[in-house]
Amino acid sequence: MTQRLDTELFKSVVANTPLISVDLIVRNPQGQILLGQRVNRPAQGYWFVPGGRVRKDELLANAFTRLVNEELGLISCNMQNALFLGPFEHFYADNFSGDDFSTHxxxxxxxxxxxxxxxxxxxEQHHSYRWFPVDELLNSSDVHFHTKQYFQNNK
Structure with a gap:
């Protein structure tokens, strides 16, 4: 079983390396997108898609299943049920700890x-959720730029 790193070690990792994560772009039958308002840094206070980090020694398929469960409360969803949209890069000037280093x-x-x-x-990561029509999320200043990237033609 994979585990979270202790805070000081994780600070060092974030300060010195990129992190690998999975974002879940959840669409309902009406074509709306589920966003949560972020509790934690980075992107604190913004509406953002659910997702999270891949842990050391965790298979990507297992990380996907874990994140779908942790972020959405779904038990039986796996990567074969999803459409891969591709890789993206997210850069933030801040980090989870509030110390003076960026997150990649x-x-x-x-x-x-x-x-x-x-x-x-x-x-744990979002204090409220709502469904956004794509045109509304693209035009909202409260939706984070990195979330908007999933719905724009250029990455």
């Missing part, structure tokens, strides 16, 4: 078409 993610974007989600979504 190499993100693998996956689109999930979902008919229904649990009534109560997890709140």
């Amino acid at each position: 993610y190499v993100v693998l974007g996956y689109q999930l078409d979902i008919d229904a989600l649990p009534a109560q979504l997890p709140h």
